[in-house]
Amino acid sequence: MDIEECPIATEVINERLPAVRREVKLNIREYKRGATLLFRDSLVVKGQQVDAAKSKDKGKAIAEVDKTDVLDERMCITAHHQTITEKVGDIVFQFPAGSFFQNNSSILVPLTNYVKSQVAELGVAPRADGGKTFLVDAYCGSGLFSLTLASCFTRVLGIEIDPQSISYATHNAKTNSITNASFHAGASEHIFESAIVELEGEADRTTLIVDPPRKGCDEAFLRQVVAFRPKVVVYVSCNVHTMAENVGTLIRLTADALTAEGKDPAMEGYRIMSVRAIDLFPQTHHAEGLLVLMRGD
Numbered sequence: 001m002d003i004e005e006c007p008i009a010t011e012v013i014n015e016r017l018p019a020v021r022r023e024v025k026l027n028i029r030e031y032k033r034g035a036t037l038l039f040r041d042s043l044v045v046k047g048q049q050v051d052a053a054k055s056k057d058k059g060k061a062i063a064e065v066d067k068t069d070v071l072d073e074r075m076c077i078t079a080h081h082q083t084i085t086e087k088v089g090d091i092v093f094q095f096p097a098g099s100f101f102q103n104n105s106s107i108l109v110p111l112t113n114y115v116k117s118q119v120a121e122l123g124v125a126p127r128a129d130g131g132k133t134f135l136v137d138a139y140c141g142s143g144l145f146s147l148t149l150a151s152c153f154t155r156v157l158g159i160e161i162d163p164q165s166i167s168y169a170t171h172n173a174k175t176n177s178i179t180n181a182s183f184h185a186g187a188s189e190h191i192f193e194s195a196i197v198e199l200e201g202e203a204d205r206t207t208l209i210v211d212p213p214r215k216g217c218d219e220a221f222l223r224q225v226v227a228f229r230p231k232v233v234v235y236v237s238c239n240v241h242t243m244a245e246n247v248g249t250l251i252r253l254t255a256d257a258l259t260a261e262g263k264d265p266a267m268e269g270y271r272i273m274s275v276r277a278i279d280l281f282p283q284t285h286h287a288e289g290l291l292v293l294m295r296g297d
Contacts, residue, residue: 038079043074096168112148119234122273135150136157137159141165147176158182159194160191203230213238216237219253222250233293237291238286270293276291278290
């Protein structure tokens with residue numbers, strides 16, 4: 001459907017839209033199998049080419065950036081190979097334009113702060129005894145939850161199947177001088193194994209954040225979670241149906257494992273502590289789900 005503007009898009013995207021529409025009309029016969037048009041709102045980094053269409057930056061390497069070089073000016077980027085810059089609170093994030101990152105940046109501070117408040121209220125980070133705390137961020141992408149929550153934990157481990165996202169997450173940690181976070185790439189069927197190995201014996205001090213794609217987590221991943229059994233699981237989802245299915249499976253598999261070990265699932269299994277809807281896209285039917293589970297009493 002040809003539209004002149006999008007009511008929920010940002011100002012810089014709607015400003016760029018007419019020029020892209022003209023380009024499509026001029027080149028329409030060249031699209032043999034259709035085409036995907038990309039529009040991303042980005043902060044401008046000092047020295048960056050504001051007109052993305054003329055930029056020669058092909059994004060082959062991740063350029064070093066100083067936080068002071070990030071300006072309040074915004075631009076629209078339409079090339080998949082370019083780098084997007086965004087701020088969540090005081091933390092600067094960079095990631096490829098063609099990769100996933102929440103589009104509604106205005107709600108990311110309330111979202112991440114809510115997760116902080118939940119783990120604080122449950123007493124897992126910080127701990128009342130001042131002990132060490134650990135965060136495992138599965139499907140970490142370029143490090144949104146890992147880096148915004150890093151100050152609450154002793155150590156953060158981000159896991160992601162996409163090596164490029166891991167490179168950007170590591171880059172973002174360095175840009176923000178965050179030294180207690182590390183990131184690892186792994187195949188989906190073994191994605192949690194690095195956490196199990198590195199945090200052996202620390203399950204009671206560990207919080208897991210899961211923010212999967214719409215299809216949710218597969219059972220192989222959930223079985224890895226059950227094997228490790230972190231104290232708290234925070235599930236963030238853009239599809240509440242797959243979230244409900246995954247959480248039900250996690251609770252059932254944990255109960256089965258506890259029963260096999262001769263333990264009482266009612267006492268030591270996972271319980272749902274809170275469920276919330278986050279309205280990332282107002283005036284649409286989409287809502288982000290956020291569910292918190294805790295193991296034991």
